[in-house]
Amino acid sequence: MLDIPSRVRVHVETLPAAQIDMGVCDAFEQYAPVGKPYTMNAPHPPKVAGIDSTVPAPAHTVAPAPAAPDAPAVLTDPGALLQDRLAGWVSDLTTLHELTERLVLTTTLPDALTELLRAGAALVGARRGLVVLEPGDGLGPATTVGLGLTRSDLGHLETVPRAALPHGTLLDTRAGLPGGVAEVVRADLFAEQGLHPRHRDVAARLGFAASYTRPLSTETAGRLGAVVWLYDEPAEPVERQRHLVGLYTRYATEHLARLLEVERTRACMATMAEELLPSRLPRVSGVELAVRHRTSPRGGGDWYDALPLPDAALGLTVGSVTGTGPSAVAAAGRLRASLRAYAVMEGEDPVAVLSDLELLLRLTEPARPATALFAYCEPALQRITLAGAGHSPPLLIGERRTAYVETSVSAPLGMLACWEAPSVEVQAAPGETVLLYTDGLLQRTGEPVDRAFARLHAAAAALPRATRRDPEAVADHVLRTVLPDGLDTADSAEDVVLLAVRFE
The missing domain is CATH 3.60.40.10 (PPM-type phosphatase domain)
Structure with a gap:
């Protein structure tokens, strides 16, 4: 029997084996007891303090090293694997908690958009990015905020036909609507067939070789825009990173929707007062x-x-x-x-x-x-x-x-x-x-x-x-x-x- 406190042990022992691979927040929402999680015996992966560094990969996501052909088979303790997986879930949940806490402290749209870019870049392992705010109701405001991109860089990106950009594909079609396409991955832009020549030129000029794009949309908030993270080299986020950033962007979209309503109210009041x-x-x-x-x-x-x-x-x-x-x-x-x-x-x-x-x-x-x-x-x-x-x-x-x-x-x-x-x-x-x-x-x-x-x-x-x-x-x-x-x-x-x- 694992050395796990009884309140946690009851839930762990009732976990079906087929559900061990479920997502971090989904699993804890169903099986973790209400309140602060208990400390476990197994060493936890280091927590992420803030968003300035990439999220460390917990041990349960690291692929095992291939065994030598003549090496004897080693029996793995199922309890150790389960405890390691639970420790990884705790680490992921802690990371999301820290990032969403920082996001909720923002009180203006520009600050919230910048925080979204920084946190997402840490989660997917990117260095630069941009977020395009274009509410689907057409009432505005519409803006573009960059991370690691100057206004001149954003201007170069605007010279690319909108349909050729991944966020343009999401915003101009039903793909970016709730329930539509959840992400657009371009792992190697220069190896991609059919890439628009202007897109290739701008990517070479700005020095990025891959991109990862997600829509900012939920059922309650509707479509607010899209966020793009750029990689300097050909790359793409792994499944765990996609899962975490997906949870984070859904929460960020709801927060942006609240700030957007406040911004519209302020603008309406200022306009009415001036008129x-x-x-x-x-x-x-x-x-x-x-x-x-x-x-x-x-x-x-x-x-x-x-x-x-x-x-x-x-x-x-x-x-x-x-x-x-x-x-x-x-x-x-x-x-x-x-x-x-x-x-x-x-x-x-x-x-x-x-x-x-x-x-x-x-x-x-x-x-x-x-x-x-x-x-x-x-x-x-x-x-x-x-x-x-x-x-x-x-x-x-x-x-x-x-x-x-x-x-x-x-x-x-x-x-x-x-x-x-x-x-x-x-x-x-x-x-x-x-x-x-x-x-x-x-x-x-x-x-x-x-x-x-x-x-x-x-x-x-x-x-x-x-x-x-x-x-x-x-x-x-x-x-x-x-x-x-x-x-x-x-x-x-x-x-x-x-x-x-x-x-x-």
């Missing part, structure tokens, strides 16, 4: 405008607008509604559209504009407060009259001063039974810039409000003199200084709007 904002800023004599807008992945409710008004005036507004997601984006679009109408009718009185907006918000969306700032700008007089509802004060930036505009404290729209606050008049000098912004600029810093205000003031005060003449450069400098190290583009629940108005 509800001005497509371009107006050109008005006497002022220059620049804007920066960063949308959160979940979709936030920040908005801005610049609207030409009668008498060569300009209406400027920034604001934010509470919440995230499609409902917040839609609410911001409705408020912006309403504010434009009120600005045309009574824009010279910012208090009246915000009062009308507050009444509309209270009647139509009583459970969604909003902050807003509206400014009536007269470029010829270099004057701005503004009113704010729970909004951060504008920042005035000039050659000789950098200061926040003193506004009265007021509640956000929709918080009180009747909103009212006095307006403030700002007299700017030629060359000065008024900076309007939403609270997301301060909140993304992760600092207390007073320190965030101080950071914004310091960033504006440190503007180089030449930069002050260009509102685009002013907006970029402030955004980059207040939100360093990629905080302006990182995933965040807060939208950011920065509107710079420079008087000529």
Whole structure:
């Protein structure tokens, strides 16, 4: 009797001999007890730590050395063979567990595709490869990511007719669909009959002589694309490697499908938010405008607008509604559209504009407060009259001063039974810039409000003199200084709007 713990021994002893050759994960799913596998006496093959090295072949996959003709027959212990096979299954299962753990840590499509290429290359013993993402539903996104291949190399591969490439065969026919062809093996490209001449030329130029291709498709995810690994010399993966990489790619396809859905949702939210904002800023004599807008992945409710008004005036507004997601984006679009109408009718009185907006918000969306700032700008007089509802004060930036505009404290729209606050008049000098912004600029810093205000003031005060003449450069400098190290583009629940108005 083998020295195997009793919980494992019960299952091993009931293994039919015909099932000893079944796959690693299939066998353990049926016969291994739930929980962590017990340690066995037989020496295990070394585990694979990561994906930087190829998966070692366990002893049970190594062909026995041929015996000499006159050598006496040696009886092999069946128990030792079974224990060796079980040890190999444990090694394979450990390898898959480590690789899938690394894959599940990826949160973006590019990272997941790169990890898929690296792990698959380790499993099949290749050095380079590429993955072509082309969802079968045609909704995109479509992209190609290479491992050990530059953009120029990928460009050379694109010159080969698609039908001549193995992944083209899978993607353009039903072969790559769930239940279709599971793999395409080209063990020696230069010895292959009927290989397209351009394919032969590109293979020689890039230095690969064989390829192994698998579709990225499952019954639940559908067809997402195909992955190709390239060998420098004529070669092909053995049966065990194909089995392992097949299990891995099926799991990777499901993970990619989840990330693909997230990516599509983000793109849809960003598109919807941008479409509800001005497509371009107006050109008005006497002022220059620049804007920066960063949308959160979940979709936030920040908005801005610049609207030409009668008498060569300009209406400027920034604001934010509470919440995230499609409902917040839609609410911001409705408020912006309403504010434009009120600005045309009574824009010279910012208090009246915000009062009308507050009444509309209270009647139509009583459970969604909003902050807003509206400014009536007269470029010829270099004057701005503004009113704010729970909004951060504008920042005035000039050659000789950098200061926040003193506004009265007021509640956000929709918080009180009747909103009212006095307006403030700002007299700017030629060359000065008024900076309007939403609270997301301060909140993304992760600092207390007073320190965030101080950071914004310091960033504006440190503007180089030449930069002050260009509102685009002013907006970029402030955004980059207040939100360093990629905080302006990182995933965040807060939208950011920065509107710079420079008087000529």
